Amino acid sequence: MNIDLDFSTIYTFMFSLVSWLLWAVGRVLGFIGIDEGSFFYPIKQFLVDPQFVTFVSYLLVAVIYFVFVFLFAGLTVIWMERKLLGRFMDRRGTQVGVLGLFQNFADGIKTLLKEIIIPRDADQKVYTWAVVLIIATSAMLMGLVPWDDEFYAVNVPLALLLGLAVFSLAPFAILIGGWASNNKYTVIGGMRAAAQLIAYEVPMLLVVVSLVVMTGSLNFVEIVNWQNDNIILLVPLAIGALTFFVAGIAEVERVPFDLPEAEAELVEGWQTEYGGFRWGLIMLCDYIRAYIVCALFAILFLGGWLGPEPIPGAVWLLLKTFFLFFMMVWVRAAMVRIRTDQILKIGWRRLLPLAVINLVVVVLIKVYSVGGW
Amino acid sequence: MAEEVKKRTTYRSRKELKPRLYIGDPMVAVFRTLVRTTINRPNTILYPWEKLIMPDCFRGRPGIRLEKCIECKKCVKICPNQCIQMVPIDHPTLGKVNRPQVYVARCMMCGYCAEVCPTNAMMVTPEFELAAYTRSDLMFDPFKLQYEHKPGYEVHSPMITPSELKAGKTESHDKGDMAIKDTVELDPKKCISCQRCAKTCPVGAITMADTGEVNPKTNKPVKRPVFDNNKCVSCEQCVEVCPKSCLSMKEAM
Ligand code: SF4
Ligand code: SF4
Ligand code: SF4
Numbered sequence: 001m002n003i004d005l006d007f008s009t010i011y012t013f014m015f016s017l018v019s020w021l022l023w024a025v026g027r028v029l030g031f032i033g034i035d036e037g038s039f040f041y042p043i044k045q046f047l048v049d050p051q052f053v054t055f056v057s058y059l060l061v062a063v064i065y066f067v068f069v070f071l072f073a074g075l076t077v078i079w080m081e082r083k084l085l086g087r088f089m090d091r092r093g094t095q096v097g098v099l100g101l102f103q104n105f106a107d108g109i110k111t112l113l114k115e116i117i118i119p120r121d122a123d124q125k126v127y128t129w130a131v132v133l134i135i136a137t138s139a140m141l142m143g144l145v146p147w148d149d150e151f152y153a154v155n156v157p158l159a160l161l162l163g164l165a166v167f168s169l170a171p172f173a174i175l176i177g178g179w180a181s182n183n184k185y186t187v188i189g190g191m192r193a194a195a196q197l198i199a200y201e202v203p204m205l206l207v208v209v210s211l212v213v214m215t216g217s218l219n220f221v222e223i224v225n226w227q228n229d230n231i232i233l234l235v236p237l238a239i240g241a242l243t244f245f246v247a248g249i250a251e252v253e254r255v256p257f258d259l260p261e262a263e264a265e266l267v268e269g270w271q272t273e274y275g276g277f278r279w280g281l282i283m284l285c286d287y288i289r290a291y292i293v294c295a296l297f298a299i300l301f302l303g304g305w306l307g308p309e310p311i312p313g314a315v316w317l318l319l320k321t322f323f324l325f326f327m328m329v330w331v332r333a334a335m336v337r338i339r340t341d342q343i344l345k346i347g348w349r350r351l352l353p354l355a356v357i358n359l360v361v362v363v364l365i366k367v368y369s370v371g372g373w
Numbered sequence: 374m375a376e377e378v379k380k381r382t383t384y385r386s387r388k389e390l391k392p393r394l395y396i397g398d399p400m401v402a403v404f405r406t407l408v409r410t411t412i413n414r415p416n417t418i419l420y421p422w423e424k425l426i427m428p429d430c431f432r433g434r435p436g437i438r439l440e441k442c443i444e445c446k447k448c449v450k451i452c453p454n455q456c457i458q459m460v461p462i463d464h465p466t467l468g469k470v471n472r473p474q475v476y477v478a479r480c481m482m483c484g485y486c487a488e489v490c491p492t493n494a495m496m497v498t499p500e501f502e503l504a505a506y507t508r509s510d511l512m513f514d515p516f517k518l519q520y521e522h523k524p525g526y527e528v529h530s531p532m533i534t535p536s537e538l539k540a541g542k543t544e545s546h547d548k549g550d551m552a553i554k555d556t557v558e559l560d561p562k563k564c565i566s567c568q569r570c571a572k573t574c575p576v577g578a579i580t581m582a583d584t585g586e587v588n589p590k591t592n593k594p595v596k597r598p599v600f601d602n603n604k605c606v607s608c609e610q611c612v613e614v615c616p617k618s619c620l621s622m623k624e625a626m
Contacts, residue, residue: 087410088403092417330407334399 014057022047069142073291074284075104081329088333111280119273123180130177131278137169138285141292147314148305149221160218171197174270181273189270192259199347200250206355207240210362224304234301236365240358241301243351248293256335294324432484432497434477436520441494443575444471445608448486448495454479462515472515487528491606496526555607555622557600563619566596570611578604
């Protein structure tokens with residue numbers, strides 16, 4: 001089904017809006033006497049340049065997209081987690097506003113209004129840029145994950161690989177963020193985070209390799225199309241799906257693999273020294289990443305936006321994603337956290353062999369059932 | 374069963390800790406909670422809108438009936454947190470009197486003041502929502518402390534001793550019972566007939582009675598206080614006020 005709200009529409013609208021605005025600006029400039037021959041004429045020329053108009057409209061679309069996505073995906077997911085955790089724990093979750101929907105906005109405003117404190121001896125630049133790195137990578141990932149086969153920000157041929165590459169920038173940002181805060185706890189937290197995230201990167205990539213072998217593509221749209229033509233990948237790749245899910249939970253630092261954050265043991269983990277809106281953004285990015293992992297899982301193993309007709313594809317993807325996030329919340333409500341050595345042991349000694357087995361299974365299927373390469 | 378429990382050491386063996394214990398059981402348990410709380414409702418009480426029904430014996434902040442108070446200061450003495458003070462007030466009908474004021478911020482709502490009050494002037498109220506913006510708001514002066522009396526707000530503490538129970542006694546003592554009341558004792562040798570105790574006694578339980586003797590120095594008749602134990606409320610005011618320390622409380626139990 002076609003969705004009216006696709007990006008070309010928004011873009012066209014933005015383009016006309018921007019060109020109209022700039023045209024108006026040009027008129028005003030002409031009115032106050034800046035015209036051909038004037039000293040400021042190049043500025044007017046620059047403003048009405050079609051390339052500039054295109055650039056501005058792209059920028060506007062990007063801003064709208066990210067604000068929409070951060071608000072929609074991030075806040076819904078946070079709200080879901082709060083509400084569901086409440087029910088899981090026999091209490092109520094948030095209660096502000098209708099169904100507690102406004103609590104997130106209240107918290108956002110609260111963190112926004114807090115003073116930004118940078119520790120005196122911190123490495124200021126790295127301290128600041130680590131946050132930017134995390135936010136930027138999350139935003140980039142958000143742009144990579146499509147909503148529908150016609151509703152996406154970008155559609156690069158190697159999207160899956162690029163996505164995982166961007167994902168694996170997180171340990172770097174966390175490590176330098178923890179180091180730059182100039183606090184022993186944050187350094188230890190950062191190191192633990194790096195160890196954990198790198199340990200779980202490997203099985204995740206191996207599962208992706210099996211996906212490539214199976215579908216012959218690294219593009220989300222093609223992978224989903226392959227599933228449309230053949231079979232939902234969860235069925236042949238059940239082991240891989242499990243591995244991916246567990247590794248995904250670890251990658252986004254959620255219970256039981258939440259050592260990087262480690263509220264209880266390491267004060268607040270690597271983000272101890274971050275405060276105010278930076279901390280808020282880091283938390284938001286945590287949830288955005290959780291959302292992305294769920295969306296990736298839904299696209300890779302559950303057929304993405306495939307589903308019966310009357311409901312649009314993007315909604316199907318959202319439903320699947322939310323279901324997976326529900327699973328994550330469930331795990332969070334039920335599990336106890338585990339130690340560093342156990343985390344690494346599970347990563348290297350359980351998930352890695354599982355991923356390899358999954359790969360073997362895929363190769364066997366490919367060779368015997370589909371008739372070889 | 375008990376044997377088995379005894380045999381267990383502090384640590385569980387590794388075999389006992391199957392993955393089921395970490396993953397399966399908790400997952401099932403929380404899911405059951407989710408279903409239950411979704412179908413019914415969570416265990417939370419939405420406090421400002423919903424409130425628990427107070428039990429009959431609930432003891433909130435103390436309240437007072439100004440007319441019944443006899444200024445005996447028993448409440449001041451008993452309060453474990455020392456939050457009661459006697460303050461002078463100007464009452465339209467009672468005139469200038471002293472009445473207790475309570476610093477509710479410090480009150481732990483033990484209800485001792487109500488329990489000890491011989492006239493049930495002090496009582497417990499069902500009020501427990503006492504939040505205020507300043508500390509001084511929580512200093513309840515006698516007028517603010519006033520509360521409408523309803524049966525049940527006074528505290529009765531029936532008493533019975535173990536020896537009495539053993540002896541087969543079933544009915545217990547109540548407030549004002551002579552058997553449990555401390556009484557005042559006089560050491561007549563020390564008394565100088567100053568009459569201060571008689572003036573202090575809030576219930577007028579002391580009368581100065583002639584002994585028939587005459588003081589050789591002043592040629593005035595010697596008087597000694599006589600205590601009406603039925604009226605006495607054991608407030609120790611007389612003991613405190615006596616300049617020669619000739620009074621003491623004789624404990625009943
Ligand atoms: S209730 Fe207890 S703490 Fe409060 S004023 Fe009375 S005796 Fe003191
Ligand atoms: S114990 Fe009762 S009668 Fe005595 S001063 Fe206190 S309130 Fe008044
Ligand atoms: S006789 Fe003494 S203890 Fe008894 S009520 Fe009078 S002042 Fe209080």
